[in-house]
């Protein structure tokens with residue numbers, strides 16, 4: 001039995017970090033996916049292990065079912081129909097399982113992904129032998145939500161072969177889950193994100209689950225639809241960083257300066273709400289598309305200024321901002337910052353020559369530029385092996 005799942009990455013148009021502290025944020029899925037292939041061995045294969053192949057980072061793990069039971073029977077609740085949180089005690093058992101697999105020091109950041117995998121797998125499917133292969137179109141640890149896409153795709157694959165959902169496995173092509181099942185899937189993925197991020201807001205797993213564009217605040221989503229074409233240049237500074245550490249840094253700053261940080265978060269809340277209104281309002285005689293694009297660019301710049309106040313910008317991000325500003329283009333970091341990716345709004349009337357010049361200049365600084373389609377499908381699964 002084999003199933004494939006794919007879940008998209010995301011961009012945050014406004015509100016990262018502040019959303020962890022209760023502010024509104026706006027995010028959209030992008031057409032770069034994390035793919036998971038889950039296969040149960042046939043009885044003749046006589047395999048008694050759970051194998052994980054993380055192709056993007058060149059890591060392979062194999063745990064005997066006996067060892068998994070020994071380490072996790074006491075701390076995890078297999079076949080749990082309600083998503084369960086990984087406790088500190090469970091995390092210790094997960095880390096001993098990963099540590100004993102001679103984990104290379106240079107790839108230590110990936111360990112939390114392996115913990116999330118083990119937690120989701122054993123909680124949803126118990127101690128069943130299987131092989132799981134993960135690949136991604138997304139750069140890892142760059143602000144495009146690879147951790148959430150990873151957790152959403154894993155949860156989708158595991159749930160599809162569990163008793164918690166009922167799916168017609170004879171259907172062909174990419175399938176979507178029912179609304180109630182998406183809610184369950186999203187909750188499981190959030191438990192995985194908690195293992196990777198520490199204190200996630202839930203926006204990344206939610207947009208990866210549902211796709212399209214969402215406004216998100218305090219754990220609840222509102223689906224939104226843009227009336228304007230949104231074209232963003234994504235620049236990957238290639239400066240590695242870790243979301244968990246950056247989110248913790250903002251929380252520490254908030255403890256040191258509660259009043260100013262509350263004002264910063266309130267300002268971000270207003271920016272996200274206004275941005276959401278601008279992108280949803282129809283262009284009319286009174287307000288042209290160009291004016292809407294100018295407003296959106298200005299709101300992105302204001303959000304970037306506040307992200308600097310939170311301490312999550314970086315010299316590489318500032319270089320991208322300075323470069324794009326020379327061409328009068330508005331930019332902001334996306335995701336956790338500290339390096340990673342920057343968004344630059346490409347107005348509809350901007351000539352291809354100017355775009356090519358900006359890209360050339362950014363790439364000459366060692367950055368990587370690309371565009372992605374914004375606001376496509378959320379998580380999907382496929383049983384027929386043809387996709």
Ligand SMILES: Nc1ncnc2c1ncn2[C@@H]1O[C@H](COP(=O)(O)OP(=O)(O)O)[C@@H](O)[C@H]1O
Nearest residue numbers: 109110113136141142143144145146147150243
């Ligand atoms: N395809 C993948 N293979 C292995 N681990 C992954 C993959 N995608 C995400 N991860 C996990 O997510 C972490 C990156 O998450 P994070 O720091 O939140 O950055 P982002 O979500 O912006 O890419 C990685 O260090 C790893 O633990």
Ligand SMILES: C[C@@](O)(CCOP(=O)(O)O)CC(=O)O
Nearest residue numbers: 016017143145200201335336
């Ligand atoms: C900084 C934050 O707002 C987004 C993090 O996104 P990413 O992991 O950098 O792709 C954290 C969160 O909302 O959970």
Ligand SMILES: [Mg+2]
Nearest residue numbers: 145147148243
């Ligand atoms: Mg992440």
